[in-house]
Amino acid sequence: MSLDPRELRNALGQFTTGVCVITANPPGYKPFGMTVNSFASVSLDPALVLWSLRNDSECLDAFNKSKTFTVNVLASDQVDMSNLYAKKSEHELRDDHYRIGKSGAPVLRGALSSFECETWANYEGGDHVIVVGKVIEMDNKPGAKPLVFQAGQYRELR
Template sequence: MGNYPTGVTVITTVDESGTPLGLTVNSFASVSLDPLMILWSIDHKVSSHDVFKESGKFAVHVLAEDQGELCALFASKGIDRFANCEWKLSQQGLPIIEGALGVMECQTFKSVEAGDHTILIGEVTDIVSRKKEPLLYHNRKFGKIPAEFYE
């Protein structure tokens, strides 16, 4: 699966006490245009699995090419991720990270158990998009689209 190039996202939510949680995810896809819905999956072994499954809401941050360090931060363990980035709470009470190419705030529509992962389907309730280039993941490396691709 590492040979399939994908975009990179950071998914965020809050636990019942309001503490922000987030993780780097590349298992993200569009589901429906009307209503606008997306999906992503989370491994059952991830410590925040139950919080994401039960919170009822989450935000998807599509990372920009200059956010490789943010990608690594939210993929790391044993660190306060939110103490090391710029973020704020949205009107929907979701942690929103500054500088992303796009952010989709979602209400959980359905969760589906599939093997060792849970697929979370969200209905997009708010969306913001910026003119930036995306961060990509391929062959266990993160990077941008090479300039010669556009020529």
């Protein structure tokens, strides 16, 4: 059976996800981030999470050179931040958007949760690289509303 890539993407888009900005600060680069919705928990012990990055991403080289990164789970009031860091060639972090965390990776201000990670492993995954990180620090703001995405648009939980 041959799958139409657009139909597959539309069907996968029915799965409601949170929105994250992955941030890093590798040598030779300014702190940067990119918006993703491909984030998942892998393990509690050790604490592992994953996200995926297209093989042709303009951020691939920078992430490959970074030993740490932060998964920033966005809050519902961070739509503008999500849109900004989703744009091609718009990945340099604005000074007022972040602080440097204990791991040396940028942590976004106002995020619902932030997971500072050391890169654990990278795996080939078709047209993506699956990045697994070991969580070494985290921040959490219980009670805030998450930014969610489904069927090509932001949604609100009720």
